[in-house]
Amino acid sequence: MHKLFILTGPTASGKSEVSKIVAERLGCTIINCDSKQIYQYVPTITDQAEYLRTSPQFRLYGYVHPSNSYSVGLWLEDAKREILLAWEKKSPAIVVGGSGLYISSLIYGLSEIPPADAHVRQKARALLSEVGNDKFFELLLRRDANVGKIDRRNSNQLLRAFEVFESTGVSIFSWRERCPKKRPFENCEVCVLFPPKEELHPKINSRLVDMINSSAVAEVEYLMSLNLPADAPIMKAIGVREVIEYLRGNISLPEAVEAAQRNTRQYAKRQYTWLRRQLPQDAQFLPTREEMVQHLVSRLTETEK
Template structure:
């Protein structure tokens, strides 16, 4: 059987996960996570993981919040899960909206030397003491190319600083020197882009629902781990605002409104990224039904639904 992969991506709250679960009802497939926050254990509500997680779901809630993790490690994990799906003759459906993970999936990762733990610790301590804005300015002062990075993308600016500190060379130079090798060849990328008003309404409603369930308890759990605010899991939508609320710095509704606004802005940046950074043969859809109809039309005859339990 031909080795095929379907990627269903889109901005936060666009309905990617629900779309894939509906597809899985009619297709023999495995749903593999491509969201950099949904990998973390103990925060299913905060990160909007599938509830309950079914046997078809892979790479959800399996990384400890305290663990150092990267797109490179995720790519190793996803290669394993994709190969297992192929071995089981089921279709791998990779879903999530993290640009860093999507980029590594469709374009590969440059071969940059491993960062020494002490260099990583020094960089993170400096970020913690300076804050994002001053840390970004210090990075750009040493590497003008870093101005191409967004100052609020903590992961990217931290990574750029670490590489510069470790090697003395800009991360952009490393990217140019080391041609990326695509991990998969036959990868169909489908993007769900609902109308903006519907997307923003979903974001607002979803965050209210999160706050009324266990999101606050999950953030209390993260705070009990004494994680720095720049830790990846602490960047989950709503986490910084809930921390401020729990610390008594802002009121409950203020936390809700700020988190909703920040998440809407993030979704807008995601939409721009999807339109400009994905392969030219990427297909865009405005509704769940359009994607579902397309996937079933393309793959249902090749991967008919069976009652065989997937590999665990």
């Protein structure tokens, strides 16, 4: 039986660099599990190194147009296809990224909840944009008391709960009880690159400076030209809102960089918490890139014998 390897960890921990080294040594197929690195035309703001987008060993990077409607369900189907293709070619598969919802769907599966039609999705987004998260949460809570389980800051979960209730008249939580999850792959091994926080912060800060000094501003100008809704997934990428504020003249460029650095550090903090609490008990946590490379090479070599 094939074993699927999942490499995750907080932002800026070095997951892509580790995957590149392992892929070069063993000829692995690397499948993206970052919800922002799926997008085209924004490689700098989403930290897509050129090899991620051009090497045939790296899959699902930079392949979705920013204006396209995309979901974790669509990603899961794309990921399953790429994993099975890799195995058909006798290539070990490693899924790499830090997006919690994508990782969770791959490990535990998704409930088969009916999709909302385009009209309902548009209505939900328009309402959220008009009233904001707090008011949207309160309005939804009046219709579905279970919504209290959702973090009101999580726009994606709020929108999905609204769409399901609006389309079916049934709470998304009731659907999850009716339709238990089915694991896409039974044989998964989760590896977590987990450096100390104090080591991560300088890397986050320098990465944001490098992004701004490169083409991040031009990429955000391009996104603005598409007139995407504020809650479009790519518009939530860290750095986008901050650069928009700069381009609108509301803050200076150094202030935009500082805000993006701060928001990235806060995002990393949430990732640390999620990774500790939501992964299988046998997940392997390692603090350095070197240790992770050695571990993955060893485990992949063992399983391919």
